[in-house]
Amino acid sequence: MDPLTKRRRILWTAWLLIVPPGLYLIYQYYPPPSMELADVLAYLAFFVLACLFPMNISGVPTYLVQWLTVAVFLKYGLFVEVILSQITMIIVILRLRTSEGISVRIPFNSMMFFAVSAIAGLTFLFAGGEIGSLNLGDVIVFGLLFQTVSFVANQLILYGYARILGEHKDFFSLDTIWDFTITFLVFPFSIALYMSEAYFGLAALLLLGIPFFTMTAIIHMYTNSEKVNNDLKKAGVIGHQLAARLSTDEVLDQFVIQVANLFKVDFAYVIDFRDGQLLMLRKFEESQLQPLDKKPIEYDEGIAGQAIVKDSSYMFSSKAQWKNMPTEYIHADSESLMAMPISRNNKIEGVLVLTARRKHAFLPHQLQILDILSTYFAVSLEKAVLVQKAIAKSERCGLTKLYNYRYLDEAIGKCMEQVNSKELDHLSVVMMDIDYFKAINDKYGHQSGNEILIALANLLTKMVGNEGTVARYGGEEFVILLPGYSKEVSMLFAENIRKEIEKHEFTIHSDLDDKRGTVGIKITMSIGVSSAPEDSDDAMAMIRNADRALYIGAKQAGRNKVAAYTK
Template sequence: MKNSQKRIPLLWSLWALIVPAGLYIVYAQYPPEVLLDWELLAFIAFAVLTSLLPLNINGTPMYLVQWVTIAVFLKYGLFVEILVSQLTMLILLFRTRSASPRTERFPFNSLMFFVLSAFTGIVFFSVGGEIGSVEFSHIVIYGLLYQLVYLIANHLYLYVDDVLMKTSKTFITLDTIWDFLITLLVFPYAITLYVLEASIGIYAPMLLGLPFMVMTVVLRLYNSSEKINIDLKKAGDIGHQLADRLTQNEVIDQFVEQVSTMFKTDYAYVIDYRDNQLLVLRMFEDGKFVEMDMPALPYTKGIAGQAIAYNAPLLYGKKRQWADLVTVQMREDIESIMATPISRNNKIEGVLLVGSRKPFAFSENQLQIMEILSTYFAVSLEKAGYMEKVIAKSERCGLTKLYNYRYLDETLENSMKEIHAGTLGQLSLIMMDIDHFKSINDTYGHQSGNEILIQLADLLREAIGDEGTVARYGGEEFVILLPHYSKELALILAENLRKEIANHAFKIQQSIQNEKQADELHITMSIGVASAPEDAEDGTGIIRNADRALYTGAKQAGRNKVAAYTK
């Protein structure tokens, strides 16, 4: 913005100094024989139509107006060509969407078109080119020279401006190559238009111009349909990839990354809609996920709220179109936005919102594709939720919700593989057994025993946290798997757990006596500890040795003790 504030006055000053005086000098030095006739009006009409119908190549609009301006220059001279070029510049100014304001783009483009036309025309005349020539070889040679000089000067002008603005790019880019190729393809058409006009007059622009316009429209429609087909195929591929994900977090992350890549977004947000509130689940900015700390908002707020309220997708091309909407926190430089509701079973569950720093970065076709992707996303998210429940049931104990023996066995085997591979240095296993648990069941009932198991599981889960894996081994036995723990450290942890459990009051409902009442009960545990690689070479060995320590070193020694396996 600061650069624009300094640049705009400078551009207008240069424009005022060069363009009006330059037009007068060009008119005086190269006066046109004809300033306006019906043929020129026909040329101008087709120049305007060509400016309104660009071809889109690799996402870049290509304006083929030079097939008309070359013919105008060869017939009417430099002054008329400058006027026609300035007219097409005005059309492109309002036709092309850009982040730069028109107050900056007008003087820059007008000055550029004038300088390029004047420079190229002077080169043309200085090497012997003539206006109104009827000699075919002269027309082709000097016409091609004119076109190539104009093209090279154009790219040099833009490159110098990039360097001055410190946005320098390489001089030869893919767009440059396309520009040269299009020029070579259009040039014969321009020469034919000039020669034919010299022969049949006003009918030439109509004879060549109308088919050219029709061809341009057909190519634009074909290009648009091809782009839609490509995007639909990409959307289908993304849907298949989402269907392969087994967890909801994987589905969300994959979806956000794929959508950002497909639509070339700078920002993407997945917003959850629940209990009449909006909560941002994922923020993806400049190709990476960003940690977030955003409070929930009422669902009526912001662009996401609008999408939910109307149950319809939204598309904004400029910030001024949505800036008055109170929305979730977004970057200041966002211009274009697409937002679409995420629905499942006819119920809105969230909103996908993507943004770009470029104005008018998204199209209606892309918004429709994003609606399709949101449907894939909702279905995949629901499937992943079912899969998580199925996996949880297969890996968890139904009573305590701790991991079960199956999961423990797989995790233990994987850990032992890491031990053998050298990627894990130490591994300890704590095996625990409730003392006199049978007498608790006999005295208070099995339901009370289950209540103790549930509360004990909660205590262990909270105490271990992310340090290891807690599992119910079977009955009243529990196992804690501790990667990176030495035997000495595991023994200290086991002793602390033993004391905490012994001092903890477990609440039970007596279920055998006629009158139910809440009681508090204290229990003790016998604990055995074994470690790898010193105590065992495989998973079975470390469990067996921890079990031996539990029974021989703790149970047989009087219970309520911690014992380490010794060879």
């Protein structure tokens, strides 16, 4: 039996043993006085209104039913107060958004409300309090006793329950202080309502109820507007942070993490729309980015597909509303869900999907905030793409598309720092120069020479692969940076490259030939190798050493050779 099922059975069993028998005993020993049905219904209506207009304290809804609870107890006694408190409990549970299921919350909260009412009510009666008394002094003293015992009993039960579940809960926390403050701030309303109703009848409910509920409604609207304003401010901050990112990966990572934190979601997915398919770009689960393991799916499948096809956003409060849509990429524990198309230049580029384990996790204004954030994201992503293209253009040779000297200078500097800090055991630089390249240009033309450079760059890139970095050093010189390669291994690597180039036939167009036809020619290369840490601990010295090995050890020795730097 899983822990949740076991807990549910224990709670319902305890409820059956405590609440129904307890209600029967209270009715038998402390029966309610004669009362008008209209009066009870009026109080019930006010209980419902109090549940519909909660105050928001530090983001937590607070239901101000205490002022009614005390008044009902003083007028009708314990049994009626228990019944109305139970009805209030059900309304609050249905409205309150938590991760726990109703089947767990109802038995626990029912027992808690019952225990609080019973403990406070019996304390009032045993202390000498009198139901229906109109002596103001007694009403205030014993009413305050009832209110104090109710508050303490409520806090003790919550604290004990949290400890039983193994959760940490401070007894004197900020929430406790707020509860205490609100409880005793509304106490005068309770006394005023009770005394006024005794003299003026149901009219007292209107005289006190209308301004009270008007006040709570205004506070409720104000706190909601504050929540919207705070979310807008946070969205603006996220927008600035995204704009500061210069790579697409940074923008994607920052966007997913920040949005997940802002909306307090459990799962977040960024899905790309390209070539008629949906491809997962980022998956945020269990408070961190996860490896991507989902294959592309057809663009019109699931909630993401519907968001693209209809160019519309979605917000669902529970899985029952979207379970019929195929959503294999969404975590199985998801309940609440928001989906927002991401557009750039009036074209849908992808979809953002946010989900939470708890039901009713999202508010309507959050969908609008998400729309704003998606716009920030699309603009920042486009900017990052342009920046990356500009950087790539500045770091690449325009002819061969290999890295240029500027990039090589930075790369070898970083690698040498790793060697000096012992992060890398070895680092080798292989410098290559085409033999008799001027003669090729003179015979076939400079454009033909460029064709050789391009083809050679492609060949070197293919041979080196992910083992190192290939760069054009200038003219017909090329450099290969090999992190982790010792001098001996680099010499063997360079020799294999030399042999492969020697036997490779390059096809060019002869610009100086009358027929301007294609010609197949072969070339050779002289190669020099320098390694760290044995040859040098300085980045630029590594280049000079490889260059020296190239010209003295290979060129002057007859060309088409591999030579190592020697001190």
